[in-house]
Amino acid sequence: MKSVCTIARRELAGYFATPLAYVFIIVYLFLTGIFTFYVGNFFERGEADLVPFFDFHPWLYLFLIPAIAMRLWAEERKSGTIELLLTLPVPLWAAIAGKFIAAWAFTAIALALTFPMWITVNYLGEPDNGVILAGYIGSLLMAGAYLAIGSCLSAATRNQVVAFVLTVVVCFLFTVSGAPMVLDAFSGWAPQAIVDTVASFSFLTHFNGIVAGVIEAKDIVFFASLILAALAANAIVIDMKKAS
Amino acid sequence: MLDEPAVRNARVGAVEDAAAPMIEIVDLVKRFGPFTAVDGVSFAVGRGEVLGFLGPNGAGKSTTMKMAAGFLSPTRGRIAIAGHDVENDAIAAKRALGYLPEGAPAYGDMTPRSFLEFLGRVRGLERAALAGRLAQVVDEIQLAAVLDQPIETLSKGFKRRVGLAGAILHDPPCLILDEPTDGLDPNQKHEVRNLIRRMAPDKAIVVSTHILEEVEAVCSRAVIIDRGRVVADGKPADLVARSPFHNAVRLRLIATVADLGARLADVAGVTRVTTPEGGTPGRDFLVVPAQGASIIEGVAARLRQTGIAIETMAVEHGKLEDVFRDLTTSDAARTGARP
Numbered sequence: 150m151k152s153v154c155t156i157a158r159r160e161l162a163g164y165f166a167t168p169l170a171y172v173f174i175i176v177y178l179f180l181t182g183i184f185t186f187y188v189g190n191f192f193e194r195g196e197a198d199l200v201p202f203f204d205f206h207p208w209l210y211l212f213l214i215p216a217i218a219m220r221l222w223a224e225e226r227k228s229g230t231i232e233l234l235l236t237l238p239v240p241l242w243a244a245i246a247g248k249f250i251a252a253w254a255f256t257a258i259a260l261a262l263t264f265p266m267w268i269t270v271n272y273l274g275e276p277d278n279g280v281i282l283a284g285y286i287g288s289l290l291m292a293g294a295y296l297a298i299g300s301c302l303s304a305a306t307r308n309q310v311v312a313f314v315l316t317v318v319v320c321f322l323f324t325v326s327g328a329p330m331v332l333d334a335f336s337g338w339a340p341q342a343i344v345d346t347v348a349s350f351s352f353l354t355h356f357n358g359i360v361a362g363v364i365e366a367k368d369i370v371f372f373a374s375l376i377l378a379a380l381a382a383n384a385i386v387i388d389m390k391k392a393s
Numbered sequence: 394m395l396d397e398p399a400v401r402n403a404r405v406g407a408v409e410d411a412a413a414p415m416i417e418i419v420d421l422v423k424r425f426g427p428f429t430a431v432d433g434v435s436f437a438v439g440r441g442e443v444l445g446f447l448g449p450n451g452a453g454k455s456t457t458m459k460m461a462a463g464f465l466s467p468t469r470g471r472i473a474i475a476g477h478d479v480e481n482d483a484i485a486a487k488r489a490l491g492y493l494p495e496g497a498p499a500y501g502d503m504t505p506r507s508f509l510e511f512l513g514r515v516r517g518l519e520r521a522a523l524a525g526r527l528a529q530v531v532d533e534i535q536l537a538a539v540l541d542q543p544i545e546t547l548s549k550g551f552k553r554r555v556g557l558a559g560a561i562l563h564d565p566p567c568l569i570l571d572e573p574t575d576g577l578d579p580n581q582k583h584e585v586r587n588l589i590r591r592m593a594p595d596k597a598i599v600v601s602t603h604i605l606e607e608v609e610a611v612c613s614r615a616v617i618i619d620r621g622r623v624v625a626d627g628k629p630a631d632l633v634a635r636s637p638f639h640n641a642v643r644l645r646l647i648a649t650v651a652d653l654g655a656r657l658a659d660v661a662g663v664t665r666v667t668t669p670e671g672g673t674p675g676r677d678f679l680v681v682p683a684q685g686a687s688i689i690e691g692v693a694a695r696l697r698q699t700g701i702a703i704e705t706m707a708v709e710h711g712k713l714e715d716v717f718r719d720l721t722t723s724d725a726a727r728t729g730a731r732p
């Protein structure tokens with residue numbers, strides 16, 4: 150456990166050692182602002198809640214999270230430091246967990262920096278802060294799921310651009326799997342059970358459930374098990390790809 | 394260059410601990426699909442031994458070392474580091490090992506100080522012990538000047554030394570160093586060799602290199618591999634003795650003699666007479682014996698008898714390079730080699 154912390158701390162410090170962290174946070178805050186106030190009609194709606202803010206998170210994460218995740222393992226492989234990391238006396242899962250936790254903590258920092266949004270809405274009206282908290286929890290969980298998928302795919306290649314594109318595509322499929330455009334492709338021929346299964350993988354469905362203020366076990370379990378499954382796959386990919 | 398006492402100590406140590414090898418590799422095989430990179434390599438290194446691991450590029454040196462360090466899993470075979478099986482008891486084996494991977498990778502955005510502190514913490518060194526070891530290693534490897542500069546801005550030589558510092562930071566009983574002197578200038582090479590010699594008495598060390606003089610300078614034993622197989626294993630001096638030019642006689646005559654070859658042909662042990670590289674035909678000769686036979690007396694006697702005046706005359710010891718080339722390029726030599 151101590152080694153997980155040490156690895157996570159090194160990783161997190163690594164983000165802030167380069168301009169990447171600052172660029173990411175600025176772009177993230179800038180885009181959340183634009184989406185919330187211009188696209189989401191925050192003021193025109195006349196309601197004191199953060200629904201327009203959270204509504205765009207899945208789409209924002211779709212491009213921003215793969216940008217963080219792409220370097221997780223691809224860079225280690227390219228620079229050869231993976232050989233150093235995996236010959237230290239730590240189990241593979243600890244290395245994976247350490248890197249993942251650092252990336253997740255970084256997105257949590259970026260998410261926390263949107264607090265002026267929360268102050269604004271509390272200044273303008275009397276929102277249900279429980280629902281807003283649920284929204285933040287849901288957003289963080291979803292970011293974790295995107296990150297875990299990205300971490301796994303990043304281990305499959307030493308090229309960060311390939312890792313980025315792969316992650317965007319896979320995350321996109323997870324995001325929209327509940328949307329009619331995907332379900333229609335199945336509903337014509339597949340049994341209802343399969344259509345329901347595909348729909349149940351949708352990030353949007355689970356995320357919207359939480360953002361509505363209803364923290365249900367099934368949504369938490371969905372994101373948590375998806376993160377664990379993706380990280381387990383991450384370990385397998387690393388093992389398979391070590392030699393190349 | 395050769396520091397005799399250190400090497401002698403190393404050998405004494407090896408004899409004492411010969412029963413308990415610190416790094417043990419048994420019948421190691423690694424296949425990548427249809428390609429066999431390592432094909433039945435076995436060797437053991439005891440405390441006090443410095444094993445030079447040689448072979449042409451692509452012979453399987455790095456693959457073997459990656460398996461010994463627990464990075465790659467072998468297809469077959471067994472590796473034990475300080476008695477711990479690398480596959481089944483990986484964490485204990487990795488704890489006992491210091492490993493410098495090929496190319497000395499390091500996190501470029503870190504400074505040597507933060508990088509070494511990170512390695513120390515992951516390896517479980519306590520704060521005070523870490524500070525002490527860090528100071529010692531920085532001093533030994535002379536990193537003080539660059540300790541707070543990002544690693545990516547350092548020269549190749551410094552990067553290599555940072556990697557080396559990382560490998561020895563926790564003072565492990567076993568060391569595997571993949572080309573530790575690659576990219577260093579001659580002074581730095583000398584320093585690193587001295588460091589290896591200083592550490593040798595109480596560690597088991599494997600050093601891969603393609604600089605053959607290095608093997609003769611620091612190693613108490615050399616293993617040569619070719620196409621994944623061990624083709625030679627012995628003390629550097631014994632390997633040198635297998636050179637076709639071992640005990641050859643180099644001559645420089647005062648006057649040109651055209652038919653020296655014919656005049657020496659029937660001296661006992663002489664197989665052929667050639668002109669050495671860069672020599673003048675007719676004046677410089679290399680008299681090659683049959684398999685290391687001592688021929689200098691016979692040759693000297695014949696030259697006296699025939700009245701040929703000699704300017705210089707010397708016995709060649711042969712070069713490890715000749716043996717290396719012989720063992721790693723010709724199939725005939727390989728079948729003759731002891732596995």
